[in-house]
Amino acid sequence: MSEGQQSGRWLPWLIALICAGGAVWITFKPAEVIIPENTNKPPETKIGKMAANFTIKIEDPNDYFKGIVRPGYITLPRTNLAATLEAPEPFGTGAATCGECHADKLKGASATSHFHTSQVLTNGILSRMFEADRATMQTKQPGLTFRMYKENGRHYQAVLWKDEEVHRAPIDLIFGSGKLGFTFSYWQGEELFELPVSYLTASDSWVNSPGYPDGTALYSRPIIQDCLTCHATHASAFTDDPQSFRFKQRMIVAGITCERCHGDGRKHVAYHRTNPDASDSKFIRHPGKLERSQLNQLCSECHGGLGDETDEKPGVHSNNQIQRLAKSACFTKSGGMRCTDCHNPHQLERGNQKLFAERCQTCHQVEDCGDFKPARREQFATNCASCHMERMPLLDIAIEKDGNVVYPELVDHFIRVIKKSEN
Numbered sequence: 442m443s444e445g446q447q448s449g450r451w452l453p454w455l456i457a458l459i460c461a462g463g464a465v466w467i468t469f470k471p472a473e474v475i476i477p478e479n480t481n482k483p484p485e486t487k488i489g490k491m492a493a494n495f496t497i498k499i500e501d502p503n504d505y506f507k508g509i510v511r512p513g514y515i516t517l518p519r520t521n522l523a524a525t526l527e528a529p530e531p532f533g534t535g536a537a538t539c540g541e542c543h544a545d546k547l548k549g550a551s552a553t554s555h556f557h558t559s560q561v562l563t564n565g566i567l568s569r570m571f572e573a574d575r576a577t578m579q580t581k582q583p584g585l586t587f588r589m590y591k592e593n594g595r596h597y598q599a600v601l602w603k604d605e606e607v608h609r610a611p612i613d614l615i616f617g618s619g620k621l622g623f624t625f626s627y628w629q630g631e632e633l634f635e636l637p638v639s640y641l642t643a644s645d646s647w648v649n650s651p652g653y654p655d656g657t658a659l660y661s662r663p664i665i666q667d668c669l670t671c672h673a674t675h676a677s678a679f680t681d682d683p684q685s686f687r688f689k690q691r692m693i694v695a696g697i698t699c700e701r702c703h704g705d706g707r708k709h710v711a712y713h714r715t716n717p718d719a720s721d722s723k724f725i726r727h728p729g730k731l732e733r734s735q736l737n738q739l740c741s742e743c744h745g746g747l748g749d750e751t752d753e754k755p756g757v758h759s760n761n762q763i764q765r766l767a768k769s770a771c772f773t774k775s776g777g778m779r780c781t782d783c784h785n786p787h788q789l790e791r792g793n794q795k796l797f798a799e800r801c802q803t804c805h806q807v808e809d810c811g812d813f814k815p816a817r818r819e820q821f822a823t824n825c826a827s828c829h830m831e832r833m834p835l836l837d838i839a840i841e842k843d844g845n846v847v848y849p850e851l852v853d854h855f856i857r858v859i860k861k862s863e864n
């Protein structure tokens with residue numbers, strides 16, 4: 442891919458993320474608590490309106506884990522209306538408070554995809570996809586259509602059978618910054634469920650949510666604690682079970698913000714507020730002071746599926762950066778690398794190939810490249826990754842769309858000579 446194509450891909454993102462960054466300042470008030478309205482309402486379903494070949498089924502969400510997916514059904518979770526609303530458990534100070542003393546960090550980090558990887562649907566996001574001409578998705582089952590719309594300030598995903606709405610659920614919490622796409626979820630009582638339709642950035646269209654067979658309407662797949670462990674700063678479920686999908690009082694600190702990597706900062710903030718002249722810092726984790734493997738482990742909690750540098754166990758749709766990187770000669774012959782050798786977690790650097798190439802050149806010279814051609818110095822010096830880090834499909838994310846299966850792609854961290862360049 443040429444430099445021009447790269448920046449063409451990257452500029453709209455920069456703008457989008459900066460705009461979204463503006464919203465974060467409102468969303469991330471010290472108490473980053475999301476309490477959607479309309480809680481504990483029964484699902485809005487018109488049961489009995491279905492044709493004979495399609496059936497509505499109320500199912501125990503735990504059945505989902507038994508691998509039961511039912512084509513030909515609209516599945517809804519059973520209701521959990523008995524939920525009690527406990528007072529939220531406090532966690533952390535929120536990113537805005539960190540920004541009072543670390544303004545540069547907050548400014549940079551607010552634009553990253555980490556910050557936006559779980560969020561509430563606000564007006565700026567995807568609004569054009571809710572306009573009438575783009576707001577439907579036809580499935581391969583004739584008569585079964587999804588419609589996305591906004592009503593009284595709330596967004597919904599509805600399933601229609603022969604143009605008549607059968608069931609709808611609101612869009613409450615979104616997963617993904619939109620780099621690859623967005624997956625949507627809704628609250629039913631204290632339980633969180635994934636919605637049937639996702640948005641895929643590569644095709645700029647609505648698609649069946651990953652793993653959802655085309656032609657079904659699943660509203661019963663739980664969003665488990667694991668999703669939030671990797672996609673949020675904090676969430677309290679009722680149990681430690683990673684497959685739990687019942688959360689305390691919807692107390693979720695959305696986005697991967699400061700305190701996901703640095704730990705709960707309340708004591709640190711209190712200390713520096715009472716000791717405004719102290720230049721030594723206390724009560725906060727500085728990952729830069731960790732051993733290499735521990736720092737990599739922090740990133741790999743989410744990017745390598747809890748494995749370490751040698752663990753081949755694949756992670757969840759993450760491309761296993763740590764395991765792949767650890768195979769590279771760069772890693773094995775340099776005594777090891779840190780994720781932060783190439784990535785600054787406080788800046789959105791995506792697509793900035795020149796910057797990444799400079800980081801390769803902390804160890805290599807452009808001339809070291811076996812394929813180096815003096816006449817193309819500029820191209821070689823500003824884009825090492827396009828030739829040495831291939832894009833790979835994420836095979837664990839199969840998305841069914843218009844009769845095809847598509848897989849999102851991510852960069853492979855096994856740095857190596859891939860093939861001889863063409864010209």
Ligand code: HEC
Nearest residue numbers: 534538539542699703706710713714720721722725726727
């Ligand atoms: C009242 C001011 C204040 C607030 C609020 C604050 N910090 Fe700090 N922080 C400091 C000072 C002062 C230092 C020491 C000087 C420096 O490194 O900037 C520091 C240092 C740090 C360090 C480096 C630690 C080390 O071992 O060198 C980290 C990491 C950090 N802060 C993170 C945070 C996070 C995360 C938050 C929000 C939860 C936060 N800070 C809120 C004042 C503050």
Ligand code: HEC
Nearest residue numbers: 616617618619620621622623624667668671743744757759
């Ligand atoms: C082990 C950690 C982990 C778990 C568990 C996990 N994810 Fe992810 N997810 C990631 C990482 C890491 C990425 C980013 C891949 C990248 O950009 O390299 C990602 C990417 C995504 C994206 C695309 C974001 C974008 O725009 O680029 C969506 C949507 C998503 N995850 C949803 C989910 C949902 C829903 C669940 C639960 C069913 C889940 N994830 C579970 C780590 C995880």
Ligand code: HEC
Nearest residue numbers: 554555558617618620670671672739740743780784786791
């Ligand atoms: C709590 C889980 C978690 C931790 C810890 C974490 N990440 Fe991520 N990271 C994610 C998820 C999820 C995404 C996908 C964000 C999206 O696009 O929705 C992501 C995206 C990224 C991206 C892609 C950014 C982009 O815009 O393309 C980079 C680079 C990255 N992480 C590096 C790191 C590094 C380096 C560390 C360690 C310092 C780290 N991450 C720690 C979960 C995590």
Ligand code: HEC
Nearest residue numbers: 536539540543546547550555697698699702728729781786
């Ligand atoms: C994805 C994980 C991640 C997130 C999110 C994150 N940081 Fe950091 N932070 C790190 C890592 C890793 C280092 C160590 C970097 C190094 O030394 O190379 C660091 C270092 C720091 C330092 C001390 C070093 C320095 O450069 O001054 C401060 C202060 C800090 N972070 C504040 C923040 C604040 C404030 C936020 C939120 C606005 C934040 N961080 C969000 C991972 C993160």
Ligand code: HEC
Nearest residue numbers: 770771772774775778800801803804825826829856857858
């Ligand atoms: C921490 C230092 C370091 C960094 C940073 C680094 N490398 Fe390397 N790289 C090495 C070492 C050491 C070797 C092994 C050299 C040898 O065998 O003589 C190597 C080998 C390579 C090889 C040859 C691989 C093979 O299998 O023969 C390629 C290609 C390469 N690096 C590209 C890159 C690119 C592209 C980047 C940036 C994305 C990068 N390197 C960043 C240290 C590094």
Ligand code: HEC
Nearest residue numbers: 801805807809810811812821822824825828858860861862
């Ligand atoms: C246009 C594609 C392309 C670009 C851009 C590129 N390389 Fe290469 N690189 C290659 C090819 C092809 C080879 C294998 C050459 C051979 O074996 O004849 C190679 C070989 C290497 C090697 C192994 C050399 C050896 O003798 O083992 C290193 C190290 C390397 N490149 C580093 C880099 C770095 C660093 C950059 C960016 C500054 C870079 N490359 C940019 C295509 C590229």
Ligand code: HEC
Nearest residue numbers: 740744762763778779780782783791792793797826851852
């Ligand atoms: C030698 C440099 C280097 C190291 C070390 C490195 N990365 Fe990367 N990483 C890159 C480059 C180059 C890209 C492509 C960036 C782009 O095109 O925006 C990338 C992209 C990513 C992405 C986004 C993937 C995508 O396709 O959108 C994630 C996530 C990521 N790295 C995580 C990590 C993690 C976690 C570690 C530590 C295990 C790590 N990286 C170590 C160079 C590196």
